[in-house]
Every structure is written in C-alpha cells, then in structure tokens.
Amino acid sequence: MISNIVSKFIFRRTIVLYRCKIRMESNFCYTNELSFINKMYSPVIPTYRVLNNEYIQKSPTVQEIEMDTNLLVKMYTTMISLNIIDTMLYECQRQGRISFYMTNFGEEAVQIGSAAALLSDDIVYAQYRESGILLWRGLNFSDLINQCYGNCKDKNKGRQMPVHYGSKEYKFVTLSSPLTTQLPQAVGAAYGLKQMQKNLCIVCYFGEGAASEGDAHAALNFAATLICPVIFICRNNQYAISTPIQQQYGGDGIAARGPAYGINTIRVDGNDIIAMYNATKFAREYTIQEKKPVLIEAMTYRIGHHSTSDNSTMYRSNQEINSHKNKIPIVLFKKYLEQFNLWDMNKEENFINFNKKTVLEAITIAEKHKIPSWEDLFTDVYYKMPNHISHPVVEETGWLV
Amino acid sequence: MFASVVRSVTRRSFSTSRWAAAQQMTVRDALNSAIDEEMQRDDRVFIMGEEVALYDGAYKVSRGLLKKYGENRVIDTPITEAGFCGMAVGAAMGGLRPICEFMTFNFAMQAIDQIINSAAKTYYMSAGKINVPIVFRGPNGAAAGVAAQHSQCYGAWFAHCPGLKVVSPYNSEDCKGLLKAAIRDPDPVVFLENELLYGVQYPMSDEALTKDFVLPIGKAKVERVGKHITLVAHSKAVELALEAANELAGKGIEAEVINLRSLRPLDMDTIAQSVVKTNHLISIEQGWPQCGIGAEISARIMESEAFYYLESPVIRITGVDTPMPYAKSLEQKALPVPSDIVDVTNRLLGLSQ
Known part of the structure; x- marks a missing residue:
C-alpha cells in the first residue's frame, strides 16, 4: 500500500x-x-468600442477621452470631405467623365481614425479604399481629381487607373490592383525599417476578402517570424464585392488568426472613430517600442457599391443597407460632437457648401487641363531610358520603331 | 582516380607558367564571389530564399555567406515563393537591395504576380517615384532527369515584359560580371542561371577576378569570330554553338558565335552587324520555339536593314514543342545538340553533309 x-x-x-x-x-x-479544439476553447473575440451606438449620451465625455478638440473636429471634417469628393467623383463616373471610381461610404472612420493616430512619416501600404488617409495627410482635392482624370497635372503622369493613388510626399505607396500583394511588400518594407533602425512603422490596409489570399498568410507569418514593425489593419466591411463574410471564412473573423501566428491582435469597432484612433495609437506605441507586428481587425460595413462596376442591390437588400445607415461612423461621430457643442447644423451646412464648391471648381479645372504628353508614355519604364525607347525617331514622332 | 591525378598535375604545371592568369573558376564560385563582394560593398544588399542560409543554398551558391554576414542578411524563408518574393519586393521599395533566390525558376511561377505586376511595373505606375532594385535569381532551363516541372526555360516569359531586365549568362565570367551589375542596377533584374553549368569550370581573366569587374547588362559578346554564318545563343546553348563551330571549322566553315548574355535589353546591334558580315543567321536556345528568343531575333532582323543582307532564311533551333519528358532517351531528343546546328548550317550554305 x-x-x-x-x-x-x-x-x-x-x-x-x-x-x-x-x-x-x-x-x-x-x-x-x-477532444476537438473548438469555440469552447476560443470564445468570440470582443470588439473594442468607445462611443456607444445606441446611447450616444452614455459615451465618455470629451474630457474623459482626453483628445484635443481641434483634432476631433479635424477628424470629422476630413470624413465629410471624403464624402463630398466621393459623391462628386462617383457622379463624374456615372456621367462618363472618368472610367472608374470607388467610394468610401461607411468606412471613413477606419481610415481617418487610424491615420490620425499615426505619424505622417509612417509608410502606408493601402488596398484601394483608403483615400481618406491622403486627405488627412494633406493631399488636396485637385490632386485626387487630377489622378482620376489622368490629365497632365496628374502627379502619376496618367499611369494608373482612377483611385489608384500614390504619393511619395505623403508616404503612400502606389496602389497595386492585384489583391493582397501589398501585405508581403509591407513586411519587406518593415524589415527595411528595422535594418535601417528607423523609429517608424509600416501600416498595411486590406479587406477581409484579401485576407483569403495566400499572400496574407505568408505576410503574417513573415511579420511574426522576422519580427517586423508593421501594423496590419483589416477593414472587415462584410463584403468582398458580392461575397459576404459567411462565405469568406469559417472562424472568428480575421482577428482570430493573429494569435495563431503569434501576433498581438485587437478587434475594434471600425465605425467608432475614437476607438479606431485609440486602437491604432496603442498598436503604434507597441510596434515602435517592441519592433513587433500588430493585427487590427476593424469591424465596419460597406455602405456603397464595391466600385462603379458593381450594383450591390443584386446581392443584398436595400433593407439591409438601410439598417446600417444609423450606425455609420459620420452620423455617430456627428451626434457625439454636437452633444459637446463642438459641431452644429450651421457649421455643417457652411462646410459642405464651401467644399462642394471647391471640389466642383477643381473638377472644372481638371477637365480643362491638357492630356499627358506622349513623352510620359516612355519615361520611368527603367531608371535610365534604354536605347530602344529613346531612339531619336521615338522622340520626334512618339512612335516605337 | 587517374583523371584526378592528371588534373592536379596539369594544374600544378599551369601554376608555374605565365598562363597562370587564366585561372579556372566554377560558375557556382563565380556567383558566390559576386554576391559576397556586393554584400561587402553595400550594407543594403541581402539574400533571401529557401535554404540559402543554414544549408548554403540548394545549389550551394550562397555557401559561407551566413557565417560571414549573419542571419539578418542571409535569410532562410518559409516555403512560400509568392510570400518571400513579395517581401523582397517591399524591401526593395523600402530602400534595401534584396537578392531573391528561387530554388528554381519553375517555382517562381508561384510568385510571377509579384515579379511582373509589382516589381516590373511599380516604377512606371508611381511615375518614377518608387524604383525596385531587386535581383531574382536561380536555375532556369533544362536540368537533367527532372522532367517537365523542373526543366523549362523562362527566358522568353520574362523577356516579354517591359520594366524588367533579363540576364541569361553562360560561363563564370558572365555570371560574375553580370550578377554584380544586376545587384547594382536600380531596376528589377531577372537573372537566369543554368543548373548543369554550376559545377563547370571556365577560365577567369585577371580582370574578372577583381572586385570591380562588372559587365554591362544589354550587351552581347562575340565568343568566336567568323565570316560564313552567325550562330546566336544564350545560356547553355552557347556551349552547343561553340561545339558546332569547332566541328564546322574542320570543314573550313567559320561560324561567328554570339553569346547574348542579356535577353532584355536584347543587343540587336551586335547580331545585325554580324549578319551584315555573314549573311546567314541561326538562333539556338533550349526553350520552346513559339514566341521564343529566336522568334524575337528573327522578327527584329526582318524589321531591320540587316534583312537585306540575308542570303537564306533565319532558322531557329530550339527545344521541341512538348513538356520535358523524364526518360533519358526522350529527354535527349527534346533538346538541341551540336549536330543539329551543323546540319542546318550545311543546308543553309548549300553544302553536302
């Protein structure tokens, strides 16, 4: 015994x-x-939120959120500006003035909330629904409009289709149409920052649909194993063109993947701009200090069509879209600012009228600008122009021999 | 055994003579020294790929580099061509100078979107604001006994695309001088090596052994001067052309052999000048005929003044138009051999065989 x-x-x-x-x-x-590992072991990841959708009065006060009131107003006005330019350029496409456009309706908070929390030198690798970051960083309406028109004032020389912006000045890498290519590139660029010992980070935006590409796996895996200062921000807007999230993934969204790769992860209410700001700031402080990656999944909803080539009522009901309209970030944030007398109807009306006029004037001017010079066809293919495209006949006539 | 004795004896006898200048070096060592010298010269240069660090590279091209430069600059990657290629492209955009090694270019197909859509086009799409100084390198073309999915020439694929520079070197000097040029180049360069040549020794001139030996991308080399017919080839096919030229010389035919070295830009001036002199042109490559390098050369000659100097049609000698078979007997039939070149030359020049 x-x-x-x-x-x-x-x-x-x-x-x-x-x-x-x-x-x-x-x-x-x-x-x-x-036994199987299943949801019993991994409960649904909570969504961080500051403003309360239904009961805005119960949200923390301006004093409690400890943010500068000017910053709050600037964040709001940038959201409105993005709305104005989206509305006007969408109409331009409908009238056949430009070939293509993509609006940001419903996803303004993800872009501007995060952009406000970054340093202006942090390099952005975006997908295509992040024009708000450029507006936040100071790109003016004319620059966006000239790019969409591809005229002689387009800083990208009429090379890219509308909305595919790029700006070295504003640290915004030229957009790439094939989905998810920006993710491994962002990790590579972050590795560069680490090697050069710079105190900056790379911020990489993508949709929940893009997260299904193999590149997304490779990028998250690399960021974790090579330990790179990169913040991945997933805009989970519920739809990849027509594919709803129920058909996109079987698990608990994109956030659930972060810990599996060994990456610190936050799920945030992407319609709540204050939450988005806080989450990005928190992530940035961590990534700069630790030189490690962070994954943020921002839960939002695409109010607009995917692009001008899409009619989303073919695959979702108007009722569904309308049910989201009272939760959209602009409405939510406006209510909040009004509650603390930082914004009112009068200011709103003046701001919208003034900016609509500015955008309209910029469009009128953009339409009068000349088309790009034929020489722009041949430059920038290589760092130094090779003989076969710098031949004198090419220079004189614009024709390849 | 006997062979190795002979080799060491000859080597010893060479070392005492004035011919010692013509030192022999394998293609593998030439590539290794090019990477080593450039990593030493420029802190921004690093190499990444599957097995490049601890294993010294699948073909030992990166031998000793991990020990010398550490794991921050010699990076073993998980098995994801699209992933590490994309990462290397991003690192190049961000100011580093990556060398992205593919275990073979057959596997680079998984990453072709990053190579074409991102690396080759970003400089243009960003209106000259973001350049991508990157080298994609690895073995290309037919190896031996590894069948369809390991034996394909991608020269024509990459040479098709503006924004890329494409290099297809033949011997050790080519490899060293061109790889150094590729690493220093501000544009993306696809560097197509040949697995069967890695272990082959070629003479290296004194100049080629120095750290400043850089060959220009876009310039072909006349490997052998001749006046009766022009043979133009790249990579291992240059060897076939040289062997054929030797055989033809025995019959009094002097073939001019051009080693293309670069597929994009393609040095048409050198080819055209040769055609003006010889009036006959044969292209030789191990890749497929349709839309191949030979097809491009043939078309460009048609469109140039050199066309009027031709006395016979341009003939392409290529790999057969099938995926590469495994069986040795079939594999041999799938690739061009020197006697093909001799036969075509005899036909073009109207000589009896």
Whole structure:
C-alpha cells in the first residue's frame, strides 16, 4: 500500500518535471483527453468600442477621452470631405467623365481614425479604399481629381487607373490592383525599417476578402517570424464585392488568426472613430517600442457599391443597407460632437457648401487641363531610358520603331 | 582516380607558367564571389530564399555567406515563393537591395504576380517615384532527369515584359560580371542561371577576378569570330554553338558565335552587324520555339536593314514543342545538340553533309 502511494507520487513528480522540461524547451503541453479544439476553447473575440451606438449620451465625455478638440473636429471634417469628393467623383463616373471610381461610404472612420493616430512619416501600404488617409495627410482635392482624370497635372503622369493613388510626399505607396500583394511588400518594407533602425512603422490596409489570399498568410507569418514593425489593419466591411463574410471564412473573423501566428491582435469597432484612433495609437506605441507586428481587425460595413462596376442591390437588400445607415461612423461621430457643442447644423451646412464648391471648381479645372504628353508614355519604364525607347525617331514622332 | 591525378598535375604545371592568369573558376564560385563582394560593398544588399542560409543554398551558391554576414542578411524563408518574393519586393521599395533566390525558376511561377505586376511595373505606375532594385535569381532551363516541372526555360516569359531586365549568362565570367551589375542596377533584374553549368569550370581573366569587374547588362559578346554564318545563343546553348563551330571549322566553315548574355535589353546591334558580315543567321536556345528568343531575333532582323543582307532564311533551333519528358532517351531528343546546328548550317550554305 505504502509502496504503491510512494510509487504513484514519484510517478506524478516525474511527469510534472517532464512536462516542465518540455514546456521550457518548446512550448508543448500534453493531455490524455482526446477532444476537438473548438469555440469552447476560443470564445468570440470582443470588439473594442468607445462611443456607444445606441446611447450616444452614455459615451465618455470629451474630457474623459482626453483628445484635443481641434483634432476631433479635424477628424470629422476630413470624413465629410471624403464624402463630398466621393459623391462628386462617383457622379463624374456615372456621367462618363472618368472610367472608374470607388467610394468610401461607411468606412471613413477606419481610415481617418487610424491615420490620425499615426505619424505622417509612417509608410502606408493601402488596398484601394483608403483615400481618406491622403486627405488627412494633406493631399488636396485637385490632386485626387487630377489622378482620376489622368490629365497632365496628374502627379502619376496618367499611369494608373482612377483611385489608384500614390504619393511619395505623403508616404503612400502606389496602389497595386492585384489583391493582397501589398501585405508581403509591407513586411519587406518593415524589415527595411528595422535594418535601417528607423523609429517608424509600416501600416498595411486590406479587406477581409484579401485576407483569403495566400499572400496574407505568408505576410503574417513573415511579420511574426522576422519580427517586423508593421501594423496590419483589416477593414472587415462584410463584403468582398458580392461575397459576404459567411462565405469568406469559417472562424472568428480575421482577428482570430493573429494569435495563431503569434501576433498581438485587437478587434475594434471600425465605425467608432475614437476607438479606431485609440486602437491604432496603442498598436503604434507597441510596434515602435517592441519592433513587433500588430493585427487590427476593424469591424465596419460597406455602405456603397464595391466600385462603379458593381450594383450591390443584386446581392443584398436595400433593407439591409438601410439598417446600417444609423450606425455609420459620420452620423455617430456627428451626434457625439454636437452633444459637446463642438459641431452644429450651421457649421455643417457652411462646410459642405464651401467644399462642394471647391471640389466642383477643381473638377472644372481638371477637365480643362491638357492630356499627358506622349513623352510620359516612355519615361520611368527603367531608371535610365534604354536605347530602344529613346531612339531619336521615338522622340520626334512618339512612335516605337 | 587517374583523371584526378592528371588534373592536379596539369594544374600544378599551369601554376608555374605565365598562363597562370587564366585561372579556372566554377560558375557556382563565380556567383558566390559576386554576391559576397556586393554584400561587402553595400550594407543594403541581402539574400533571401529557401535554404540559402543554414544549408548554403540548394545549389550551394550562397555557401559561407551566413557565417560571414549573419542571419539578418542571409535569410532562410518559409516555403512560400509568392510570400518571400513579395517581401523582397517591399524591401526593395523600402530602400534595401534584396537578392531573391528561387530554388528554381519553375517555382517562381508561384510568385510571377509579384515579379511582373509589382516589381516590373511599380516604377512606371508611381511615375518614377518608387524604383525596385531587386535581383531574382536561380536555375532556369533544362536540368537533367527532372522532367517537365523542373526543366523549362523562362527566358522568353520574362523577356516579354517591359520594366524588367533579363540576364541569361553562360560561363563564370558572365555570371560574375553580370550578377554584380544586376545587384547594382536600380531596376528589377531577372537573372537566369543554368543548373548543369554550376559545377563547370571556365577560365577567369585577371580582370574578372577583381572586385570591380562588372559587365554591362544589354550587351552581347562575340565568343568566336567568323565570316560564313552567325550562330546566336544564350545560356547553355552557347556551349552547343561553340561545339558546332569547332566541328564546322574542320570543314573550313567559320561560324561567328554570339553569346547574348542579356535577353532584355536584347543587343540587336551586335547580331545585325554580324549578319551584315555573314549573311546567314541561326538562333539556338533550349526553350520552346513559339514566341521564343529566336522568334524575337528573327522578327527584329526582318524589321531591320540587316534583312537585306540575308542570303537564306533565319532558322531557329530550339527545344521541341512538348513538356520535358523524364526518360533519358526522350529527354535527349527534346533538346538541341551540336549536330543539329551543323546540319542546318550545311543546308543553309548549300553544302553536302
């Protein structure tokens, strides 16, 4: 009997020691229970939020959120500006003045909330629904409009289709149409920052649909294993063109993947601009200090069509769209600012009227600008123009020989 | 055994003579020294790919570099061509100078979107604001006994695309001088090596052994001067052309052999000048015929003044138009051999065989 107890005790001790040893070596642990790992073990990841959708009065006060009131107003006016330019350029496309456009309706807070929390030198690798970041950083209406028109004033020389902005000045890498290519590139650029020991980070935006591409896996895996200062911001707007999230993934969204890669992760209410600002600021402080990646999943809703080539009522009801309209970030944030007398109807009317006029004038001017010079066809293919496209005949006539 | 004795004896006898200048070096070592010298010269240069660090590279091209430069500059990657290629492209956009090694260019197909849509086009799309100084390198073309998915020439694929520079070197000097040029180049360069040539030794001139030996991308090399017919080739096919030229010389036919070195830009001036002199042109490549390098050369000659100097049609000698078979007997039939070149030359020059 005694020997039995002793032997059990010894046996248990050895097991415990053995486990400890294993744990120290490779983070393994063992169990003798056979079962599936499922939702019981990983509850739904909560969504961080500051403003209360339904009961705005119950949200924290301006003093409590500790943000500068001028900053708050600037964030709001940038959201409105983005709305104005989207509305006007969308109409331009409908009238056949430009070939293509993509609006940002419903997703303004993800862009502007995060942009406000970054330094202006942090480099942005965006997908295509992040024009708000450029407005926040100071790009003016004319620059956006000239790009969409591809005229001689387009700083990208009429090279890219509308909305595919790029600006070295504002640290915004030229957009790439094939989905998700920006993710591994962002990690590579972050690796560069780390090698050059710069105190900046790379911020990479993508949709929940893009997260299904193999590149997204590679990028998250690399960021975690090579330990790079990159913030991944997933705009989960519920739809990848027509594909709803129920058909996009089976697990708990994109955020659930972060811990599996060993990446610190936040899920945030992407319609709540204050929450978005706080989450990005928190992530940035961590990534700069630790030089490690962060994943943010911002839960939002695409109010507009995917692009001007899409009619979203073919796959979702007007009722569904309308049910989101009282939750949209602009409405929510406006109510909040009005509550603390930082904004009112009068200011709103003046701001919208003035900016509509500015955009309209910029469009009129953009339409009068000349088309790009034929020389712009041949430059920038290579760092130094090769002979076969710098031939004198090409220079004189614009024709390749 | 006997062979190795002979080799060491000859090497020793060479080392005492004035011919010692013509030091031999394998293609592998030439590539390794090019990477080593450029990593030493420029802190921004780093190499990444599957097996490049601890294993010294699948073909040992990166031998010793991990020890010398550490794991921050010699990076083993998870198995994801699109992923690490994309990362290298981003690092190049961000100011580093990556060398992205593919275990073979056959596997680079998984990453072709990053190579074409991002690396090749970003400089243009950003209106000259973001350049992508990157080298994509690895073995290309037919190896031996590895069948369809490891034996394809991608020269024509990449040479098709503006924004890329494409290099297809033949011997050790080519490899060293052109790889150094590729690493220093501000544009993306696809560097197509040949697996079967890695272990082959070629003479290296004194100049080629120096750290400043850089060959210009876009310039072909006349490997052998001749006046009766022009043979133009790239990579391992240059060897076939040289062997054929030797055989033809025995019959009094002097073939001019052009080693293209670069596929984009393509040095048409050198080819056209040769055609003006010889009036006959054969292109030789191991890749497929349709839309191949030979097809491009043929078309460009048609469109140039050199066309009027031709006395016979341009003939392409290529790999057969099928995926590469595995069986040795079939594989041999799928690739051009020197006797093909001799036969075509005899036909073009109206000589009996």
